[in-house]
Amino acid sequence: MRNRQFGKRIELEMSATYTIRAAKGNDLDGVLALEREIGLVPHWRLVDYVSALTPMGHERETDGLSRCFFLAEIDTSIVGFAVAHIVAAQAELESIGVAEPSRRLGVGGALCAKVIKWSREMCAGTIELEVRSRSEGAMSLYRSHGFVAVGKRPGYYQRPEDDAVLMRLDLASRGPGPDADRGDL
Ligand SMILES: CC(C)(COP(=O)(O)OP(=O)(O)OC[C@H]1O[C@@H](n2cnc3c(N)ncnc32)[C@H](O)[C@@H]1OP(=O)(O)O)[C@@H](O)C(=O)NCCC(=O)NCCS
Secondary structure (H helix, E strand, O other), X not given: OHXXXXXXXXXXXXXXXEEEEEOOHHHHHHHHHXXXXXXOOOOOOHHHHHXXXXXXXXXXXXXXXXXXXXXXXXXXXXXXXXXXXEEOOEEEEEEEEEOHHHOOXXXXXXXXXXXXHHHHHOOOOEEEEEEEOOOHHHHHXXXXXXXXXXXXXEEXXXXXXXXXXXXXXXXXXXXXXXXXXXXXX
């Protein structure tokens, strides 16, 4: 029984070849649908995602604001996304989510690494994010990429109510980080 379960996990991992790419306008319906089913990510309106899109796909600078919006795909299905921006050399990872059936395959880590790489290329000095204090999995993912907890915002989240943990990655004090040199990132 244990071997059968193990075999299933290997099979799933082998079939899950994901790619990371910049989001485009015709991806937005898919992103919205995914975001609605994920839960625990901020729920944005279509117009918010439109404003996160970038003409070059990777970066846009308007009034000192740069943004990135990356997708993860498995077999042309959107299974994850990440949105970040930079203002005054400080990046913020605004949202990251992965479809439940595609979790623990490295997709969230690859999206995180892509945002870190982009922030570095855009000369950001730090990346900050807020995460629910009960989202242990997400915090573990961020810690594995070098983020450290630097503060707490009590009662920051509603439905369900939770505190926000503020985490920060100091880009100046770190090397490229895990996955940063992967060919598809
Ligand atoms: C957090 C999230 C993006 C992680 O995506 P993912 O594709 O499963 O992440 P990865 O497979 O790259 O995980 C990398 C590492 O992070 C840690 N991790 C991720 N999810 C975890 C969990 N549920 N429990 C414990 N550790 C976890 C593990 O160390 C994992 O490595 P491992 O699988 O080798 O043990 C995904 O669980 C998600 O979408 N959650 C709901 C939305 C959310 O909480 N977003 C973050 C706040 S906006």
